Amino acid sequence: MTESTLYGEPAGSDVSLDIHPDAAQALVEASHGDPFAVLGPHEVDNAMVVRALLPGALGVDLLAHDSDRVLGRLQPGQVPDLFVGRLDHVTPYRLRIRWPYGEEVREDPYAFGALLGELDLYLIGEGNHRQLGHCLGAQVTSVDGVPGVRFAVWAPNARRVSVVGAFCQWDGRRFPMRLRQPTGVWEIFIPRLAVGTVYKYEILGPDGLLPLKADPVALATQAPPQTGSVVAEPLQHEWRDEVWMAGRAERHQGDAPISVYEVHAASWRRHGGDEGALYTWQDLAESLIPYVVEMGFTHIELLPIMEHPFGGSWGYQPLSQFAPSGRFGSPGGFAVFVDACHRAGIGVILDWVPAHFPTDPHGLARFDGTALYEYQDPREGFHQDWNTYIYNLGRHEVHGFMLASALHWLREFHVDALRVDAVASMLYRNYSRRDGEWIANIHGGQENLEAIDFLTHLNSVVAEEAPGALVIAEESTAWPGVTRPTQEGGLGFGYKWNMGWMHDSLSYMSEDPLYRRYHHDAVTFGLVYAFSEHFMLPISHDEVVHGKGSLINKMPGDRWQQFANLRAYLGFMWTHPGKKLLFMGCEFAQFREWSHDRELDWFLLGEPPHRGVQQLVGDLNRLYRESPALYEQDGVAQGFQWVVGDDSDNSVFAWLRWSRHGEPLLVVLNMLPQVLDGYELGVPSGGWWREVFNSDAGHYGGSDVGNQGGRQALELDRHGHPFALRLRLPPLGVLVLAPGDRSQGEQGA
Template sequence: MTELKDRERQAAPTTADLPPADTEALARGRHPDPFAVLGLHAQGDGYVLRVYAPGAQAVEVLERDSGRWRGELTERSIPGLFVIALDEAFPYRLRLHWPDGVHETEDPYAFGLLLGDIDLHLIGEGTHRDLGRCLGAQRLEIDGVAGVRFAVWAPNARRVSVIGAFNGWDGRRHPMRLRHQAGVWELFVPCLQPGERYKYELVDANEQVVHKADPVALASEMPPGTASKVADIEGFAWHDEAWLARRADTLAPDRPISIYEVHAASWRKHGGNEGELYSWQELAEQLIPYVLEMGFTHVELLPIMEHPFGGSWGYQPLGLFAPTARHGSPADFACFVDACHQAGLGVILDWVPAHFPTDAHGLARFDGTALYEYAHPFEGFHQDWNTYIYNFGRREVHGFLLSSALHWLKHFHVDALRVDAVASMIYRNYSRRDGEWIPNRHGGHENLEALDFLRHLNRVVAEEVPGTAVIAEESTAWPGVTQPVSEGGLGFAYKWNLGWMHDTLSYIVEDPIHRSYHHHNMTFPQVYAYSERFVLPISHDEVVHGKRALLDKMPGDEWQKFANLRAYLATQWTQPGKKLLFMGCEFGQWREWDHDRELDWELLDEPRHAGVRLLVGDLNRIYRELPALHQGDCDPSGFVWVIGNDHTNSVFAWLRCDTAGEPLLVIANMTPVPRENYRVGIPQSGEWEEIFNSDAECYGGSNMGNLGRLEAVDEPRHGQPASLALTLPPLAVILLRPR
């Protein structure tokens, strides 16, 4: 009888109806402050509970702890708005009756403010260093209730809601609260589980309703789907403590660094070119042993941040905090990095803070304004790539990008980031005609805001994640890219030496009969070889878009093409600078790289291709084992020209020396003509041994050489006190050292 009277009393009319303006705003999905009207509120001597659940047939309220039924809400004013008057406040749950079933849950509007004042202050200031654990979808408990806290920066939006299958993708169901001081919207949605898909529905500054993926999502659904996902990455057990303790040494300027550049989606595929992509687990099982067998010290992945278009190779990302779903979950990617580290292999990620694509679900005009990008197209639009340019001068954008970089280095234990397209960031007139760019405040073409960001990035990385590195792909002669910030530089650890790549490739593609006229292209790189700490790259950019595969660039018949390739790779490995080689080049793939096809692994059944792979493995071994080849990579004292002016014969010779002064002689004969009794100056007489010959039969060569050992005599030559009479194989590089 008592329960029946309770039901009758709670179902009776109340005075809790909202003003028409509020009910209309709720119905239209335009209410500016849903927490002011929904949930439990004091009213008169009691309380009123309002729930807006469009489509629900009935709503009941229960005590959270005991489950005791406390009343049924009455639908009032507009369809979906349920109201009940209560005598007292208590922790409660809701039982909602839908056409397809009954659902019990907590009320999102029963929870107070979520983000702390410090978080909001740091977000607004652009100095929050862990947005991946602050904004986005965070699994947590509040008052003993498990759920997901959503938070998104959209200061100019009129309304933001979380939408997903859990609310029928209905933006009226879960409107968020605006924290005005930071322009951040927040909401706690109870009971959501990992894997739940979601987006944000915004009524933007132009009163348009738009659906956006989460800029700080930790996971996304499989493209072409564009929804974000609640991630489950907590509690991952790392096993790479030993690697982390010594990784700073692995990235030091006097250590061997040899990088295998990989596009994870096309290295291998299941069942060939039409098959599915490898998962992170499968890449760990097959890629890691392969890279170690080849002797590389690091693997560099083309951007694995979530990106909508696979044909961008990841260089147009929209998920700067989420590994692409193409290969598995965030935890799967963490497992891959952990496996690399346990195997003694470093991991470098390409990272793209220069620009982002214009996809409607992404960052573009996120809240109806140019929020992440510069507003003016002369500043904010890349004509070459049809992408938007980040507004580096906006504090929140600066902090967003900084936090993304730290996210990969700290939470995924990545060892280094290679920053793509730095030149496009630091020049306001990059790839623009006169009259199509806006000068800086001093009238110059430098992007001062981007320069400030890059310097700040490198300072913060050094502070927050010591032992890691940031590498620049910077294609101009901007001074001091790897100079410390304290000395006026940009503070990068290394810079890709694109000048070396251009000069040496322009030489090697010439027919040997013409190389005498291009001799300077091989010697000139030593003029600037120590202006920065350099990586010598033969990257993916050199084997696409009609540039032809590295092997196919080489002149001559098939034998000469292979010989030229072997000589070129041997030159790269024996000149100062860290090494980078794109996948497929290590065994001489004939065709250009195609991101939709796996590498032509069947070529390894052919001896000459297998020979190139063996050569690269031996070059890596020699590079690691001989200090002369790596200790002086960034020090001019480690390199001496012996022969740099033999244009007629296209012969080059140089010495590499370690810190103890032990010499290593490198001689390159860049013609198909063998040279007998070719005398080369050396620093000491006595017995020398030939330790490497790119013309060896095992590599596919003619096996011409010096039979292992030679006797040097005290006959000065080329400014050296002694000399050797050598046989120089055709289109080959040989290495000799004193016994």
Template sequence: MTTRSKQDVHSASLDSTSLHPDAAQALVEGTHGDPFAVLGPHDVDHEMIVRAFLPRAIGVELLERDSQRVLTRLQPGQVPDLFVGRLDRLVPYRLRIRWPHGEEIVEDPYAFGPLLGELDLYLIGEGNHRELGTCLGAQMMTVDGVKGVRFAVWAPNARRVSVVGEFCGWDGRRYPMRLRQPTGVWEIFIPGLEEGAVYKYEILGQSGLLPLKADPVARATQSPPETGSVVAAPLAHDWQDQAWMEERASRHGADAPISVYEVHAASWRRHGGDEGELYSWGDLARWLIPYVKEMGFTHIELLPIMEHPFGGSWGYQPLSQFAPSGRFGKPQEFAAFVDACHQAGIGVILDWVPAHFPTDAHGLARFDGTALYEYQDPREGFHQDWNTYIYNLGRHEVHGFMLASALYWLKHFHVDALRVDAVASMLYRNYSRKEGEWVPNRHGGQENLEAIDFLTHLNEVVGEEAPGAIMIAEESTAWPGVSRPVSEGGLGFHYKWNMGWMHDTLSYMSEDPLYRRYHHGELTFSLVYAFSEHFMLPISHDEVVHGKGSLINKMPGDRWQQFANLRACLSLMWTHPGKKLLFMGCELAQFREWSHDRELDWFLLADSEHQGISNLVRDLNGLYTGEPALHEQDCVPEGFEWVIGDDAHNSVLAWLRWSREGEPMLVVLNLTPQTLSDYGVGVPSAGYWQECFNSNASAYGGTGAGNDGGRDSEARESHGHPFTLSLHLPPLGAVILKPGRKALN
């Protein structure tokens, strides 16, 4: 409990208890920018004066905190709702307030001194406070032996900021905050407030009162369409994933198998079908984790789960960068989900959006009445494509805000990776803009230098603060060195989505097989640059929405050919160099385009063709993770060798994948609907080559025709190799062979 040695600079009064009329009226009007200077205990002319501004209160007494003895009764002040009294000496006290509806005894928020330390304020201003999630926002704590909640929010251009909620009748005059200069952070400790309290900030800007604002650093939120922030207890999960955390670095290396199942948590499955309630984190732990495990994926990637007001954005327009969406449960429940994934041997990747944020009035837009988080100039600060604002990452505090958000998920929730959305839009100032619609950088160029600085700093800090975690860039241009270390001039990501491979592969596969011979280069071109970055091959949600159709509907031909084409497409993906990502539902071959408003078409698994695609994905994952040749050298040219890349006439491709130990696997694709018999393919070694995979197997919905378990090689040079296999290539099929032993009958 503290006192102030000087009265407010506005105070000049007839007696020691009075305020300057302007200061008193400012309390009534909610415009006083320094409430701690006039409220609470003050030493005025060697006399202890206590003031409390309590709208709608009938009377107030001061009680000694320990004994509950009445110290004095506060008298009505010079304006309505202001109460003033004298004490002989300052002792810890409480307020006993009589309201029209009853009585309550509370601590006086204005009896507490400054809360945030000077180091916190310095780091916030510097843009390098790496624990904003436990510094700003609503933090449950004990101050001077009193339990309550400390609120802190950055709003440097506000005239006044108040915490409001049901606990004060949403009256911004009740809990106006203290401004800490020069950082521009406002703070207050509200005693007695508990977990679950809903709150917002009422901000008086330079031009007037703003719409109520949600807390930018809230750690919990109401479930939309409600927009309040929620006081959350410190995350206190008893983690049981020590073994996973110790070995995850090895699971994320360029030589490790990474196969990602991309999930939109609100539409994977629902209680009771399409119109049912959303699964909670507990439901997803019970059903999603075993499914992913059974299907052989190594990781789950969640579309953004940070709280977002509009479900139709799929999370890509988040407003609460520190809060898991209330749609699925509490933060502790999300932590338990991640822990359960790890105990099952499954990694967790979160989509994370530092490129833009929505314009909702309760969010970050013009947060304190100015362009605080966004650029002022719409040529820099507004995304025309998405109708969203762009973070001004050149501002230290915004840079630090987003840095702390990334670290919060990685450190506090043990998340294994962040897939950074829309990196291309961050790197270029002229992204999706015409001449005259963008502002060049200080050198006159198109590069966004402050965004580049942010990304490189972020990736370096993640390496320091979250060992074993990885960063993945969705970057769709030819920007060099996205996955090169910062020390070598790169951006410092671990992996980059290979958007070129995705586009070319889907373009080729959508062609009628009759014309594929004219598009052969679309499948071979990706190997020209396949090792220029550490790539992840994505067939993501973006490819199966907005009228693009489902993955199987991109495949030409009759129903049998569509399924065969899909099997071949997935086989190509799983044997091509690069880590894998597949959006949910693609493994079901569902014909309906994905919608965020309904669950996947699980009923399709009753059909053998759809079940066949599921079986195929499961077995491809098993082959990919189990065979070193298919993953160990994903990111180096030594792991890939063309055997046949020029047979455009037959639309046949063949390549070898090599393990570090020199173990080969042969992949051959026939992308026409014609069976090719006795097709010669060169191989490097003599003996029997076992057919370990055939996309035409009956278990996958094919005819079962193949190579009868394998083929003996012939001592005949072909395709630069001394031996040849005469293979039966099923129509629209893929076969994989490796040196092995012929099975005994």
């Protein structure tokens, strides 16, 4: 589009350095929708007219592109701050701008042609551009041999978009962008701009100027409370995790041990205590990774590290879906952390939030002056529970934006899994809404068909483009087939958090042992559906905040009984079918409810009961990883067999876990604070059964009630088995026994 067609300049009129008055006024008011039609070089009858809008400049020279030779001087134009000139021939040039504070020499941004290719634009519009992190946003690059930064942002309903920052005194008149139709992407190349430059977008929407917007596809950001986007150095990390990546798929199979340590990076540890500075990625690599290795976990799960304005959201209200938070250092620092995890044999899971986003004015909310990323109608587009907007995943570009975000973390940073937050809120249009507060789907139902399509597409694409990576669902309803493959009609997740198990088991443990007999089914019911999905057992951050108290403070009784109950609960969790997840601090029985504003209470490890719980968790992880019976058949009923599930009077539970090759482990729970002597349990084989774990062992802080390292099986027909063990069950304790040679050693009491 030319200025004459845009502003009605008479065709065939004499060429003038002046432009249509309306165009000139639009430049001054920063409302011109096509600045490339006016600014920069324009060939006219083999000559070249150059125009530059430079608010505050004293003067402008044209220099040769390869030397300081002066080609000419631009003169003040018909409106303030507009400089114009004419050369007799078309030639590359640079601008030498004289500012009140000094001179600047650079190429003219308006001398460069269209930047994004037609395929890029097509894929963005189709919602299937899987490399948005290399396409949109601020990309350090060279154009025609000139170094600089290419900016591109999707804002189809904007009247004008400019890149602003300190480099242009935050003046939106300096760098208005080119609109690429029909996709609605705005772009500009700014020469000589440096890595580390802070920028935002100034957007003139349909109804006027908007608050300055951060870049939705920023690769780096300022640390809050600052809200600027940052030109990121291209990630050039030299990965050394090829051994891990080659074996990752096998580590994530349903027949592999997975034990996850959930971490909030800002409050695990701090420099100098509660009020100290946050750990950087380097600090975490040096301290968190060795700790996780020592404790025997297989994975670290990080609460969302995508940039988020409010620390009190713990990251669950992110605004930069492509940028690691500036709180902990650079994107390159995060890559170093992940690489170090992998070389230590630890996987990295990120919490990821495609369900909603916050309303902060510098973010995605009404990004171009319209409901662009969110639904227009608040009955579809606003979460009342969280005061957040809901992504309109039915819009191709938004679908593609979130898909590209997921792939960005998995591919660019070698992340091993994404834990998708709040899946239930995505699946149901009436989630947490009363009648009249929601809109049915096209079939009149409550299912969010657009979100379902997105989740199945996501899981299919991840399986294709990030082999061995997992996608895990936090899904709290009975939606069928969450972990069933997409080709079989399921959603296609690798694992699902077992929220029912978590609620039932914590409810049972909170009961006074005197009354547990009336709640026996809270433990047994979970085994009714334990093999209907691929489950992960989560004791997450959500269970130790908002007045719920710490994990140990959920346990009844005096101090000794609280610790015994906690040790028994952890033993129950680690021997129950399902992968494991434990939130930080629970592994050493932190008493205070978790707070994101302070570090964990590490001083408690000076007390023997807390050290005992920590040692117990480490031993459980080692037992788990060394015992195929505890993980190989997690997802099939053949891996679990009840021995005693109906002894509610004694609150005793016993079961066998079976490996794929028929190797059993016997698990026994006594959930009363009394010793049970001579308790007989059927077992499938004779000989010696070693006591390989006892949660009541003295080195854990228990009373050392046990079976002197094991028991000889008796030829007694019990519980459908030809042999039986006559055991001494410790109070509020869990035992694990395995058949084997007595000479193999003893563990426990």
